Amino acid sequence: FASNSPFITTTMPFTTSLNSVKFAKYEGLGNDFILVDDRDKEAPSLTPEQSAKLCNRNFGIGGDGVIFALKPPSEEFDFKMRIYNSDGSEPEMCGNGIRCYAKFLADLGEDASKYTIDTLAGPIIPVMNEDGTVTVDMGEPELVASNVPTTLEPNFEGDSAVEQTLECNGKTWKVSAVSMGNPHAIIFVDDLEKDIDFEVDGPALESHEAFPARINVEFVQVMAPDHLKMKVWERGAGPTLACGTGACALTVAAIRAGKIPPGGNNRVTLPGGDLFIEWRESDNKVYMSGPATFVFEGTANV
Numbered sequence: 001f002a003s004n005s006p007f008i009t010t011t012m013p014f015t016t017s018l019n020s021v022k023f024a025k026y027e028g029l030g031n032d033f034i035l036v037d038d039r040d041k042e043a044p045s046l047t048p049e050q051s052a053k054l055c056n057r058n059f060g061i062g063g064d065g066v067i068f069a070l071k072p073p074s075e076e077f078d079f080k081m082r083i084y085n086s087d088g089s090e091p092e093m094c095g096n097g098i099r100c101y102a103k104f105l106a107d108l109g110e111d112a113s114k115y116t117i118d119t120l121a122g123p124i125i126p127v128m129n130e131d132g133t134v135t136v137d138m139g140e141p142e143l144v145a146s147n148v149p150t151t152l153e154p155n156f157e158g159d160s161a162v163e164q165t166l167e168c169n170g171k172t173w174k175v176s177a178v179s180m181g182n183p184h185a186i187i188f189v190d191d192l193e194k195d196i197d198f199e200v201d202g203p204a205l206e207s208h209e210a211f212p213a214r215i216n217v218e219f220v221q222v223m224a225p226d227h228l229k230m231k232v233w234e235r236g237a238g239p240t241l242a243c244g245t246g247a248c249a250l251t252v253a254a255i256r257a258g259k260i261p262p263g264g265n266n267r268v269t270l271p272g273g274d275l276f277i278e279w280r281e282s283d284n285k286v287y288m289s290g291p292a293t294f295v296f297e298g299t300a301n302v
């Protein structure tokens with residue numbers, strides 16, 4: 001392990017034996033993950049069902065997902081990441097998770113400060129900053145509505161859906177659809193506390209038929225031209241304290257809907273804290289900066 005690694009020197013390597021798994025718990029703004037070191041494997045050492053059980057906050061470790069550090073598929077990558085949501089479904093990407101993943105690799109003694117990680121959303125590049133935060137090149141947003149995917153009719157340039165109306169739960173919503181590899185439905189409201197019935201509207205929108213792969217739902221209030229506040233109901237995880245891909249998606253949607261000006265590093269306030277998001281005009285990529293913190297390590301029955 002790295003000299004400043006938080007891991008207690010242990011004779012047991014991070015392996016998954018027959019009935020137990022070594023893990024490390026990390027969180028990014030309270031979006032918390034169980035990390036498993038499968039750097040010698042091509043596929044996760046746990047099943048979706050085992051992972052969902054470990055995410056249970058009463059019967060397991062507790063977490064919003066399980067993230068696997070896997071060997072890369074080719075020379076062009078340093079590592080591969082796969083993730084299971086706490087319901088066992090597999091998303092394409094996870095923003096808070098990739099920051100925790102980068103911190104995990106550093107704590108395991110991997111010496112690169114910048115990795116190219118292969119994910120189901122394509123190559124993702126996290127960079128460790130001096131102050132302990134992580135800046136991630138999250139790639140380009142996907143704006144073509146049918147690729148998000150959604151059946152919402154495109155109503156904006158580029159065959160995209162921007163504040164397109166959707167009936168759900170007896171209410172009419174204005175939905176902007178953006179993918180960061182995983183799908184997001186962004187809804188701008190005047191008042192986050194008054195304008196939504198979060199525990200009812202969130203799941204209803206997550207599973208609405210307009211979203212064939214289900215969808216992450218972000219409710220957003222514009223606080224200032226460079227400051228957005230959000231609440232998120234995640235696909236396959238429900239209400240979480242933060243969603244990194246969601247913060248990226250909502251920043252893109254806010255710019256396209258004319259809610260905030262393009263460019264700049266925007267502060268996105270999530271229930272668990274702030275992320276800083278830049279949709280860079282020069283390369284059309286979205287950059288996300290935020291914390292990733294080690295919480296504890298252990299061995300769990302599976």
Ligand SMILES: N[C@H](CCC[C@H](N)C(=O)O)C(=O)O
Nearest residue numbers: 091094095096182243244245
């Ligand atoms: N629940 C998400 C995956 C985790 C994304 C979120 N935790 C993030 O930080 O990006 C999905 O099914 O697409």
